[in-house]
Amino acid sequence: MEEKVLNRNQAEGDGYCFGCGPNNPYGLHLDFREEGERFVTKKTLTREYQSYGGTVHGGIVSTMLDEAMGGYLYEISGKRSVTARMDVRYRHPTPVGEELTIAGWIDSKKGKFVKMKAEIALPDGTITAEGTATIAVME
Numbered sequence: 001m002e003e004k005v006l007n008r009n010q011a012e013g014d015g016y017c018f019g020c021g022p023n024n025p026y027g028l029h030l031d032f033r034e035e036g037e038r039f040v041t042k043k044t045l046t047r048e049y050q051s052y053g054g055t056v057h058g059g060i061v062s063t064m065l066d067e068a069m070g071g072y073l074y075e076i077s078g079k080r081s082v083t084a085r086m087d088v089r090y091r092h093p094t095p096v097g098e099e100l101t102i103a104g105w106i107d108s109k110k111g112k113f114v115k116m117k118a119e120i121a122l123p124d125g126t127i128t129a130e131g132t133a134t135i136a137v138m139e
């Protein structure tokens, strides 16, 4: 499948996005690629990002889902895309120290609002968290 390499340094700002900015020393450095009609990356988190022992903090889980959705729209539109509403279903604990596959995709569009979906999967295919969001694509 064709894979487009994205250069976030060309994006607005200074590369300090907490989710994807390459220059933020405290950021997650999520490096998404467009794969077909999905925005996908893999990430293994260390225990600096945990809540209960061995489990990724729920806020970080939400951030990764948010990034997969808002970041995708920003990437394909070139316009600032802000999250207006977001819902997360935490199905299973998301473990630290295991490779996570994070993916986002478009569900539907209505005017400037785009409904998005996202998920986090373990190597065995278990979905640990699902996100839905309404993202506003700004003019």
Ligand SMILES: CCCCCCCCCCCCCC(=O)SCCNC(=O)CCNC(=O)[C@H](O)C(C)(C)COP(=O)(O)OP(=O)(O)OC[C@H]1O[C@@H](n2cnc3c(N)ncnc32)[C@H](O)[C@@H]1OP(=O)(O)O
Residues within 6 Å of the ligand: 008, 009, 011, 012, 013, 014, 015, 016, 017, 019, 020, 021, 022, 066, 067, 068, 069, 070, 071, 074, 081, 082, 083, 084, 085, 113, 134, 136
């Ligand atoms: C290296 C550099 C990289 C660059 C960075 C890449 C980053 C990528 C990161 C990406 C990931 C990180 C992403 C982030 O972290 S984005 C940061 C977090 N999000 C925000 O800060 C967004 C803040 N909110 C707003 O700016 C506005 O509220 C928006 C723009 C959303 C709407 O403002 P607007 O002025 O248009 O509307 P309004 O608020 O006056 O409301 C007016 C009407 O609009 C309708 N309406 C409104 N909302 C919804 C909705 N949810 N569903 C359905 N309808 C909705 C509704 O009819 C409403 O009327 P009422 O029903 O209220 O009467």
